Amino acid sequence: MNRQDSAGITQSHSATHGHRMVLPVEGKAWDELEELMSDARSHDARRREGRMFMSCNLAGEDVAEVAQRAYLMFFFENAFLPGAYPSIAKFETEVVAMTASLLRGDEAVGTVTTGGTEGIFLAMKAARDQARHERGVKTPEIVVPRTAYPAFVKAAHYLGFRIVRTTVDSDFKADLSALESAITKNTVLIAGSAPGLSHGVVDPIAEMAAIAAARGINFHVDAGLGGYQLAFLRKLGYPVTDYDFSVPGVTSITADLHKYAYTALGASTILYRNPDLHKYQAWELTDWAMGTHRSRNMLGTHAGGAVASAWAVMQYLGEDGYLRLTKSLRETTHRFIDGINSIPELQVWGKPEMSVFAFGSPTRDIFAIGQLMTERGWYIGRQQMEPPSIHLNVTPVHERVVDEYLGDLRECVKLVATGQPHRR
Numbered sequence: 001m002n003r004q005d006s007a008g009i010t011q012s013h014s015a016t017h018g019h020r021m022v023l024p025v026e027g028k029a030w031d032e033l034e035e036l037m038s039d040a041r042s043h044d045a046r047r048r049e050g051r052m053f054m055s056c057n058l059a060g061e062d063v064a065e066v067a068q069r070a071y072l073m074f075f076f077e078n079a080f081l082p083g084a085y086p087s088i089a090k091f092e093t094e095v096v097a098m099t100a101s102l103l104r105g106d107e108a109v110g111t112v113t114t115g116g117t118e119g120i121f122l123a124m125k126a127a128r129d130q131a132r133h134e135r136g137v138k139t140p141e142i143v144v145p146r147t148a149y150p151a152f153v154k155a156a157h158y159l160g161f162r163i164v165r166t167t168v169d170s171d172f173k174a175d176l177s178a179l180e181s182a183i184t185k186n187t188v189l190i191a192g193s194a195p196g197l198s199h200g201v202v203d204p205i206a207e208m209a210a211i212a213a214a215r216g217i218n219f220h221v222d223a224g225l226g227g228y229q230l231a232f233l234r235k236l237g238y239p240v241t242d243y244d245f246s247v248p249g250v251t252s253i254t255a256d257l258h259k260y261a262y263t264a265l266g267a268s269t270i271l272y273r274n275p276d277l278h279k280y281q282a283w284e285l286t287d288w289a290m291g292t293h294r295s296r297n298m299l300g301t302h303a304g305g306a307v308a309s310a311w312a313v314m315q316y317l318g319e320d321g322y323l324r325l326t327k328s329l330r331e332t333t334h335r336f337i338d339g340i341n342s343i344p345e346l347q348v349w350g351k352p353e354m355s356v357f358a359f360g361s362p363t364r365d366i367f368a369i370g371q372l373m374t375e376r377g378w379y380i381g382r383q384q385m386e387p388p389s390i391h392l393n394v395t396p397v398h399e400r401v402v403d404e405y406l407g408d409l410r411e412c413v414k415l416v417a418t419g420q421p422h423r424r
């Protein structure tokens with residue numbers, strides 16, 4: 001079995017192969033559709049009950065309702081056409097401005113995108129085109145630590161980059177000397193994570209950015225996961241590795257709204273320290289039949305609802321709301337971490353800085369433990385990177401399940417420890 005598959009992400013797609021279907025001859029009424037669709041979702045992960053620990057950020061029913069209502073208000077508006085919809089343009093400008101202030105970028109400019117993946121594409125595209133134009137680099141290269149999000153590898157493939165993935169230390173942080181020796185005259189971008197999804201560990205951003213700056217290379221911070229949460233943790237006075245524009249040498253940052261800013265899916269941000277690099281993000285075709293076709297980001301038509309939803313949730317929560325949520329999320333996370341570390345067979349790996357972390361076992365088969373947890377209805381991530389681990393993405397909705405989860409975990413560890421039969 002491919003261990004990465006155990007998360008259930010990749011298998012789900014196989015269902016679309018070879019499935020034949022035609023349109024119903026006659027349309028169905030909404031009541032019937034609603035029933036069919038409710039049935040269809042009956043086996044989906046139970047995110048609302050706090051059973052799901054992957055890629056799902058719920059801040060509570062009130063926030064979800066604001067996100068949903070705002071999205072529905074702008075359901076048919078196309079965010080590709082800000083000229084037609086000054087409302088969407090205003091929301092985008094203000095979301096970027098609020099984010100710039102959280103990321104301490106006085107002159108920062110940027111764009112609302114559809115997700116961290118699009119942001120990573122754009123950061124690489126801008127760096128590539130700037131280096132091509134200003135330094136004559138024809139065969140661009142990017143250097144990232146091995147723990148960087150797969151979208152860097154994907155974008156390298158699409159955009160014609162050579163990508164070098166360097167080693168990390170025993171705490172899962174970028175190894176600076178490996179990074180330094182991977183740089184060549186074609187390196188146009190170096191990136192680090194704040195934090196990486198796999199272990200919730202923040203790379204040594206200041207040191208990495210200094211290495212890049214000393215060579216005139218752009219440096220991108222992938223704060224897709226942590227951009228917002230880390231900003232609020234810092235404001236609350238918790239220790240946070242610096243990762244934003246206050247760090248010299250950081251030239252661009254991506255931060256996902258649809259993760260720990262708790263907005264509707266399909267919204268993220270990319271910010272640049274100043275307009276010099278940002279201008280290389282856009283693309284245009286001047287001789288098209290309908291006039292100049294210009295796009296500030298990668299996609300054409302995309303949902304205005306996602307932008308409206310992001311604006312509305314940020315305005316609804318305000319700094320106060322985010323600080324309150326972040327503080328209680330921090331407490332919930334540490335109940336998990338302390339509880340796991342108090343089980344003698346288990347250990348949290350590295351030094352996670354926010355609500356995402358991985359744990360394993362020096363003495364037991366962690367995947368066997370994971371399998372027993374899955375059988376008890378916990379939808380958890382698994383990681384093949386050595387040492388193997390179970391991955392938890394803790395969100396506010398998990399506050400009420402901590403004790404139940406830890407109770408199940410203690411029992412599952414015992415079952416595996418005493419040699420009970422188990423399946424992989």
Ligand SMILES: *Cc1c(COP(=O)(O)O)cnc(C)c1O
Nearest residue numbers: 115116117149196197222224225
């Ligand atoms: C989720 C994530 C991304 C990609 O974001 P999408 O919004 O899913 O495209 C990038 N980097 C990190 C660290 C992430 O956790």
